[in-house]
Amino acid sequence: MSSSHGHHAFHLVDMSPWPLTGSISAMMLTTGLVKWFHQFNMNLLLLSFIAIILTMIQWWRDITREGTYLGLHTSVVMKGLRWGMILFIASEILFFFSFFWAFFHSSLSPAVEIGMCWPPAGIQPFNPFQIPLLNTTILLSSGATVTWAHHAILESNHSQAIQSLALTVILGIYFTMLQAFEYMEASFTIADSVYGATFFVATGFHGLHVIVGTTFLAVCWYRLYKCHFSSNHHFGFEAAAWYWHFVDVVWLFLYIFIYWWGG
DSSP states (O other), rough: OSSOSSSOOOOOOOOOOOHHHHHHHHHHHHHHHHHHHHHHHHHHHHHHHHHHHHHHHHHHHHHHHHHHTSSSHHHHHHHHHHHHHHHHHHHHHHHOOOOOOOHHHHHSOOGGGTTTTTTTOOOOOOOOTSSSHHHHHHHHHHHHHHHHHHHHHHTTTTTHHHHHHHHHHHHHHHHHHHHHHHHHHOSOTSHHHHHHHHHHHHHHHHHHHHHHHHHHHHHHHHHHHHTBBBBBBBBHHHOOOHHHHHHHHEEEHIIIIIIIOOO
């Protein structure tokens, strides 16, 4: 059914191939990971990344067209999008809650197999006052710059919004680079007891969320540059800002409990 009837405020989406290509790409990704782990062959994994990126670009293009040029994102549709983003972030909170549960379960009552101490015997944890503290400063600063961008959009200050959002993206990239350097310098691996497993899974998934959030904000920067946002119609940016603040808060918990208290 076409979405351009105009008889109601709802948006009935047109037929789209992107959910199908996204599902196929996700199946290729999981299969490619298994093939990489067991056969050390990354061909299918790289192909899945290309398919996912192409699906994302074209799906986002269609949504941008619907909201910006076709006028399909009415106030009713925007309310639904807001609730969708809120529920998505709530599911992400529960996702990270499981990692913290595993960490506290192992750290508050260390098993005899790891020497009944935390960190386990033989593990040299990171100094929380070196790269982790710098990364904390970077993420908190990026939270300030994305808020600055939001206020600039509300005040229709296009140049300040462009500058502050670009600074946020740069800080996100800088955080990712520092975390990659930290991983390369680590004295333990994901295979080194439950400490290594919980540390790299929790911080690694957070790092993945930072990459996703940085991409989200970079797309918003491009849309802002193309004047897609106005002071009363900019939910695409708002969703990205909510996601980025969520990433900031998760990192604070990671820093306090895993880097500082857990180390």
